[in-house]
Amino acid sequence: MPGLHTLLHYRKEWLRHDLAAGLVLATVLIPIGIAYSIAAGLPGIYGLYATIIPLLAYAIFGPSRLIVIGPDSALAGIIFAIIVPMAAGNPERLVTLASALAIISGIITILVSLLKLGFITELISKPIRYGYMNGIALTVLIGQTPALTGISVDSSGIFAKLQEIWLALANAQANNTSLIIGGTSLALLLILKRFRHFPGPLLVLALATIVVAYFGLDQHGVQILGTLPEGLPAFTLPLISNDDVIPVILGAGAIALLSSSETSILSRTYAAKYNNYINPNKEIFGLGVANFFTGFFQGFPISSSASRTPVSEAAGAKTQLACITGAVIVGLLLVLAPNLLYFLPAPTLAAVVISSIINIFEFKDLKRIYQIQRWEFWLSIVCFAGVAVFGVLPGIGIAITIAILEYLWDGWRPHYAILGRVDQLKGYHDISRHPTARLIPGLILLRWDAPLFFANAELFHHCVLDSISKSPHAVRRIVITSEPVTNVDVTSADMLVELDEQLKAAGIELCFAEMKDPVRDKLRKFGLSERFGNERFFPTIGQAVNGYLNAYIVEWIDWEDRV
Numbered sequence: 001m002p003g004l005h006t007l008l009h010y011r012k013e014w015l016r017h018d019l020a021a022g023l024v025l026a027t028v029l030i031p032i033g034i035a036y037s038i039a040a041g042l043p044g045i046y047g048l049y050a051t052i053i054p055l056l057a058y059a060i061f062g063p064s065r066l067i068v069i070g071p072d073s074a075l076a077g078i079i080f081a082i083i084v085p086m087a088a089g090n091p092e093r094l095v096t097l098a099s100a101l102a103i104i105s106g107i108i109t110i111l112v113s114l115l116k117l118g119f120i121t122e123l124i125s126k127p128i129r130y131g132y133m134n135g136i137a138l139t140v141l142i143g144q145t146p147a148l149t150g151i152s153v154d155s156s157g158i159f160a161k162l163q164e165i166w167l168a169l170a171n172a173q174a175n176n177t178s179l180i181i182g183g184t185s186l187a188l189l190l191i192l193k194r195f196r197h198f199p200g201p202l203l204v205l206a207l208a209t210i211v212v213a214y215f216g217l218d219q220h221g222v223q224i225l226g227t228l229p230e231g232l233p234a235f236t237l238p239l240i241s242n243d244d245v246i247p248v249i250l251g252a253g254a255i256a257l258l259s260s261s262e263t264s265i266l267s268r269t270y271a272a273k274y275n276n277y278i279n280p281n282k283e284i285f286g287l288g289v290a291n292f293f294t295g296f297f298q299g300f301p302i303s304s305s306a307s308r309t310p311v312s313e314a315a316g317a318k319t320q321l322a323c324i325t326g327a328v329i330v331g332l333l334l335v336l337a338p339n340l341l342y343f344l345p346a347p348t349l350a351a352v353v354i355s356s357i358i359n360i361f362e363f364k365d366l367k368r369i370y371q372i373q374r375w376e377f378w379l380s381i382v383c384f385a386g387v388a389v390f391g392v393l394p395g396i397g398i399a400i401t402i403a404i405l406e407y408l409w410d411g412w413r414p415h416y417a418i419l420g421r422v423d424q425l426k427g428y429h430d431i432s433r434h435p436t437a438r439l440i441p442g443l444i445l446l447r448w449d450a451p452l453f454f455a456n457a458e459l460f461h462h463c464v465l466d467s468i469s470k471s472p473h474a475v476r477r478i479v480i481t482s483e484p485v486t487n488v489d490v491t492s493a494d495m496l497v498e499l500d501e502q503l504k505a506a507g508i509e510l511c512f513a514e515m516k517d518p519v520r521d522k523l524r525k526f527g528l529s530e531r532f533g534n535e536r537f538f539p540t541i542g543q544a545v546n547g548y549l550n551a552y553i554v555e556w557i558d559w560e561d562r563v
Contacts, residue, residue, distance in 0.1 A: 002063040002282060003320050014318035021317035022325020027202040028311050029070065029326050030333065034225065034344065035201075035352035036071035039144060040079040040300055041087075042094055044225050044341075044349070047071050048330055049233040050102075050299035054290035055327040059320035062286030063279065066270050067263070068312050068323055069290055072303040073356045074133060074262070075255060077140040079300055081391055082251040086244060095298060097248065099238035102302070103295030104252035109260055109288030113281045124261060124403045127369055130362045131380035132399040135387025137360040140353065147350035148182035150175025150221060158388055175221040181208055182347030189355035201352050205344060213343035223346035228338040232331055233297040252301075254396045259291075259303035260284050266304045270313075307356060379406065414450030416463055419481060419541070423559040428481075428541050440556055442476040443548045444468065445513075445541060449484040452492035461495050468508065475508050476552055479544045482515035493526040500531060511536045513544040 029051050037047025051070045058069050079098060087093040112120060142162055146153040151168045153161055168174060185204050192200030211217065218224045240248060267283045270276075291301055312322050333340065370377040379402055387395025417430035420437030428445055431437045444467050452460060468475045488496075500510050515537060523532060538544035549556060 001060050003058065003286070004060045006065060006319050007059070007321065010319065010321070014321070017316040017318050018321040019325055021312050021315035021322035023329065024315035025068065025308065025312045025317075025322060025326035026329035028308055029330055030341075031201040031205045031349075031352055032308065032356070033071050033330070034341070035349040035356075036073055036076045037300070038147070038346070038349055039073065039076035039140060039353045040071070040098065041084045042079075042098055042300060043091075044344070045228045045334075046095060046098070046298055046300060048228075048334060049297055050294055050302055052327045052330050053233065053294045053297045053299050054302045055323040057290040057293045058286050059324050061289040062320065063282045064267050064270060064286075065319045066309060066313055066317060067266060068305045068308040068326075069263070069287065070302050070305055070308065071300070072259070072262075072305065073140060073353060074136050074360055075259060075301055075303055076353070077136045077143065078251065078255055078258065078396070080143065081139070082247065086247060096238045096240060097244065098300035099236065099295040099298055100240045100244070100248050101252050101255060101295070102291045102300050103238065104249055105255040105259070105301050106288045106290070106292030106295060108252055108256040109284055109291060111288075112256070112260065113285035113288060116281050119280070120257070120260075124257075124399070125376070125379075125406060127366070127373075127376040127380040128383050128399050128403050128406070129261070130366055130369075131383025132387050132396055133360050134362060134380075135384045135395050137357045138384075138388060140357045144350040144353045144357075147223070147346050148178075148186065148354065150178025150182070150223070150347065158391075177217055177220045178222050178345075178347045181212070181217070181222060181345050182351050185345075185348040185351035186354060189351055190358075193355065201355075205348055205352070208345050208348040209341070209343045212345045217345070218343065225341050225344035225346070225349070228334070228341060230338045231335060233299070235296055236298055238295060255301045256288075257400070258396070259287060259301065262306070263287050263304040266306055266309065270309070307359065408455055411450050411453065412455040413459065414448065414456060416449060416460075417447045418467055419445035419447055421558065428545075439472065440545060440548070441473040441554050442552060443545065443554075444471055444475055444478040445481055445544070446478060447481040447484065451487040452485055452496075453487065453489045454491035457492040457495040460492070461499055464499060465502075468503075468506075477509040477511060477548050478503070479511045479513050479538070479541070479548075480515075481513045481541050481544075482519065485515065485519055488519055488522050488526075490526065493523065493528060496523075497528065497531065509536075511538065511544060511547075513538040513541045 030048065033047035033051040034044035035047070037044050037050065040047075054069050058067075062069075079101060082101065083094050083097040086097055139158055142158055142165070145151070145165050149165075149169065151165060151174050153164050153168070185208055188204045188207075189200055192203065212222055212224060263283060264280050267280070287304070294300070294302060312326075315322070317323075366377060366380060369380070383395065383399040383402060386398035389395075390398070417432065418439075419428040420431040420434065420439050422429050422434045422437045425434075429437055430447075431439070446464065446467055448460060448463075450456060464478060468478065496510075503510050512532070520537065523529065538547060548554070
């Protein structure tokens with residue numbers, strides 16, 4: 001409980017900063033919590049529930065003093081895609097499914113943390129992340145457009161929904177009053193975004209609420225938030241049917257991956273900024289606990305916020321007491337004045353979501369990636385298309401599959417090089433990059449730039465034999481310069497035995513240089529210590545070359561030995 005440790009060692013000079021920051025933070029938490037809840041397909045009140053509980057839980061279990069967690073615009077699109085089709089119009093099932101998603105995603109995240117698997121969040125490359133996040137952002141953007149314009153849309157697919165919106169606008173079916181309120185709210189929000197320390201969403205929502213209430217615009221077709229339940233969220237046990245278990249687990253897994261990844265990135269950013277170290281497994285644990293408790297109090301899955309955290313920081317927050325203060329203020333609103341939000345217009349809430357989701361789109365860095373690594377750019381486009389065409393969950397599944405294939409491809413077809421000696425240049429270097437490099441007669445120095453494992457074992461075997469067949473001299477010894485080799489598995493170890501037998505029959509010795517001790521330990525564990533004795537291993541490439549020159553009569557004069 002690192003957060004509790006911080007609170008127990010609290011300094012009194014921090015108090016005024018945290019209280020002031022919490023007050024400022026609350027002005028952002030309320031409108032965003034409601035807006036993201038509606039974007040997730042739930043009534044606005046559940047966004048406030050999903051704001052209070054995780055802030056309190058993370059304040060105790062989270063390691064970061066500054067990070068603010070709560071409803072997230074990207075997660076809203078995923079939650080909507082999961083629960084709305086499953087609920088089939090039943091509002092109670094919507095809440096139950098959303099709460100179950102939070103609990104199960106929390107459990108998954110906690111298990112990942114306890115098993116110290118936090119590195120999983122780093123396995124998705126930046127281009128792939130850009131792809132599926134752009135796809136999610138587009139999905140949420142199109143999903144909020146009907147609320148922004150006062151259009152009723154029945155389609156579910158992104159393209160069908162887009163077509164229906166276009167036809168409705170072309171046929172003047174939009175509610176003009178809603179369109180004006182939504183368009184004006186969005187324009188104001190985008191303008192006020194320039195002032196980072198200004199609570200733009202609160203001001204815009206307050207103005208829109210006053211306008212709707214004063215002119216009675218709810219009587220002219222403008223959808224409003226309506227009556228909110230009074231009081232704090234009650235403890236509930238979200239029970240789902242057997243048919244719901246698998247879809248919910250799959251959805252929770254996608255949510256856990258996305259929220260953990262985003263939280264890990266944000267945590268590292270602030271840790272670097274303030275010269276601190278945050279254990280990623282502890283960060284993920286804090287997030288998991290927050291999600292777990294949120295699910296039992298009618299909340300839905302949450303994540304860290306890259307928009308609310310800077311607000312808290314800029315307001316002078318020193319610890320998580322600022323978030324606790326914000327949560328208390330939101331709770332007091334629900335207890336004392338829930339009807340204050342009665343006339344909150346749906347078009348303005350949609351504008352809040354759209355103004356936030358716009359920040360998720362990434363085009364500038366994709367342009368840079370296109371210029372320097374075009375195939376990774378197209379991977380990003382494939383992930384984007386996967387989300388746009390097949391939906392959020394299948395799209396994330398495609399992104400994860402591509403990430404795994406990308407990782408395997410890098411190890412499956414790694415770079416390797418034959419090394420030679422270049423005059424007036426220390427060391428041994430890739431002969432493809434140094435055409436003037438000289439080869440030592442009868443000796444091949446082969447550098448393998450990857451771990452040895454099942455996916456590349458046969459390629460390694462082929463590369464060794466191919467290098468021998470292409471050598472300009474009769475080969476007596478081949479030395480694998482093994483510094484880049486970080487691991488071997490059973491398949492590759494068996495391959496080394498077969499290769500050694502094959503080379504021995506041809507009168508060629510197989511040796512190794514610069515092999516890491518943990519890799520040698522694995523070879524011993526696999527029972528290869530007798531086959532590959534100490535005489536086969538050399539600490540450096542230079543010693544491997546000297547050992548060969550001492551063992552055989554070779555016409556060779558090194559440039560450093562010339563008089």
